[in-house]
Amino acid sequence: MAYKSDIEIARAANKKPIQEVGDKLGIPGEHLLPYGHDKAKVSQAYIDSVQKNKNGKLILVTAINPTPAGEGKTTTTVGLGDGLNAIGKKAMVCIREASLGPNFGMKGGAAGGGYAQVVPMEDMNLHFTGDFHAITSAHSLLSAMIDNHIYWGNELDIDIRRVVWRRVVDMNDRALRQITASLGGVANGFPNESGFDITVASEVMAILCLAKNLKDLEERLGAMIVAYRRDRSPVFCRDIEAQGAMTVLLKDAMQPNLVQTLENNPAFVHGGPFANIAHGCNSVTATTTALKIAEFVVTEAGFGADLGAEKFMNIKCRKAGLAPDCVVLVATVRAMKMNGGVAKGDLGAENVDAVKEGCANLGRHIANLKSFGVPVVVAINHFVNDTDAEVQAVKDYVKAQGSEAILSRHWELGSEGSADLARRVAEVAESGESNFKPIYPDEMPLFQKIETIAKNIYHADAVVADSKIRDQLKQWEEAGYGNLPICMAKTQYSFTTDPSRRGAPTGHSVPIREVRLSAGAGFVVVVCGEIMTMPGLPRTPAAQSIRLNDGGEIEGLF
Structure with missing residues (x-):
């Protein structure tokens, strides 16, 4: 069966005028500042007017460590938002904007995929609203x-x-x-x-x-x-x-951008710090506004839970006074097999043993997330070659960890494929099970905060830092910055600082190369291993395949 590309599906979308999308949330047309017909910024006056409203339920979507096999965190975020609306909930999605550099490099866009996308896809992945x-x-x-x-x-x-x-x-x-x-x-x-x-x-x-x-x-x-x-x-x-x-x-960039999913459900797309070198969450303004106007808000944190979710909990929630009611952890059978040692070219063949072997990475993320006091639901993002036995192996493993895994087929079927996941997530979010708490207090010394993340989240034995770095941290504490949270800049591909070490490794240390004080943002950036704050392009960048076709349409974005 031939499947359409993401951009082909997005181009065929039956988009509604952005004022109709705003109507779903009760946003008056005069408070939408349109950029064309299908996107708009929401006025600060409207944002101020809803601040006394009761908050809806906050759902965080995160994932296992990224692999070349693909996980689909944003796709699941969008699919879950559509699924919640399909089962009768008033829900909206909050995701980050895409960075131009990675779009033309290797990472691609950030608008979801298949039949779980936010549109206009081309605009979002290029200049958007500037x-x-x-x-x-x-x-x-x-x-x-x-x-x-x-x-x-x-x-x-x-x-x-x-x-x-x-x-x-x-x-x-x-x-x-x-x-x-x-x-x-x-x-x-x-x-x-x-x-x-x-x-x-x-x-x-x-x-x-x-x-x-x-x-x-x-x-x-x-x-x-x-x-x-x-x-x-x-x-x-x-x-x-x-x-x-x-x-x-x-001034204008501070206002959240309202767009829509393929199923015409509302989405805020605003802000875009990377999770491996920054704090990896969409804007506080977008999330807190969404919570005032929707019953359920589905947001994502960048890359794997060891980076994005950790920073969402310890930085964003701490700074904004937020607390997730449920966390959805995205995994794929393909990624489990890759963590179990299967080469990318062999992922199409059934291999239940490799799935079981690779689930250690998933298990560590489940345990880490639970350490924040939040309930965890695992979403198995379905790929067409997944077999029933492989899916069942993941479900059995997750059950043994005290959580539940639900197969979701949103990429292929949209909300119809994510309805089961939506029902379970809504049930958990409304149950009041969450007892959220960051994993370190404000008053803990800076180096001890770094050690807490390295040992409790990465399961490292030690943090390696020379006296120059330790002295710098002490100087910042003496200057009054000791109560700031930590923003770890580390590879997204592994719990370690070595991107080639998959699974759930132990017996490793975390070397710190430098520390940077972000006094305005309110955190200390800790640069680990070989991570770069300026990426490079791959040998064959995606830009080589991006062009306008004869009809003036963009080809090659993904």
Whole structure:
């Protein structure tokens, strides 16, 4: 049987005018700021007007560690949202925006797949409503103003060797990881070392996704540390007086984007920090607004539960006062086989023993999530080659872990295929079983927080950090930043810092390469192993296959 590609399915969607989608949530048309006919931003005035409403139920969708076999976390998020609506619940989806660089690289888009997608797919995976461009521009404005301040006399006495504010671009470009800037003589300023991160790693992105409103946004931007003086005292963004203009650039980007699923159900798509190098969650504004206007809100956290879900719980929930009522952990039979040692080319053949062998990765994620006090339902994202025996092996394993696994066929059948999952998730979310609590308190010392994550979530034996890193953490504690949560920058492919180690490895350590203080966002970034905050393109990037066809339609996005 030949299946249509994601973009073919999305292009054939019967989309409704965005005002009709807003009607489902009770959003008056005058509070929708349309971008064309099928997407709109929701006004701040409307967001303010619903703050006294009772919160709906919050469902977090996360996954096992990614494999080349595919897991389908966003697809399951969308499918579950459609399924909840199909069984009579007023539900909406909250997901992240896609980053341009990975779209043209290896990761692809972030709009779901098959018959569980958010549309317009092409717009979402390209420029969308310009939020990422606004974030890149605001970040770049600050970069320019720092250099300009130094050029015109350096009144703040910035040590040009200790400017910590890097530049960003929303593209995978390894050549920009480390650069020398301001060459060419006196007119161009003082030569200095700098570098680029990808936009989704910018602290501006993190702040936009954690800020409650524009006032909070401006205060957080002002609190960012951009450099240090010769006496090691910090220079803040507010000292450069850039936060006001940055807020102006981000004014529209702060408003959530309303779009729809293939089944015309509402979805907020807003913000997009990566989970391996940032905190991996869509915006607080989108999630908290959705909770005020829907009975059920289905949101996702990036990559595997060891990264995305951990940061959702320890950073986003802590900062925004949220608590998930149910967690859905996505797994596939194919990924279980790959974790069990089967090569990608052999995944089509039945191999129940490999499924059982690979379930250790799934089991560790279940246990980790339960340690936060939340109930866990496993969603088996169905692939056409999965056999009944393989599916049953996963169900039996999950049952033995004290949870329940439900087969979901949303990719192939949309809400019809996810109805069973939706019924069970709704039942769990409404049961009041959740007793959520982050796994470390605010007052715990920073290095001890890192160790707690490494030992309790990654199951590492130790954290390896030299005295320079330990001393830096102590200095930040003495400066009043000791109560901040930790944002681990680590490979998404493994519990370890080695991307090739699948399954549920033990007997490993977590080496820390550097630490970065995100004082405005309100967390400490811990860079582990060989993880890069500026990705590179693969040998054959997806961009080579993306083009316009004779009808002017985009081909090659996935």
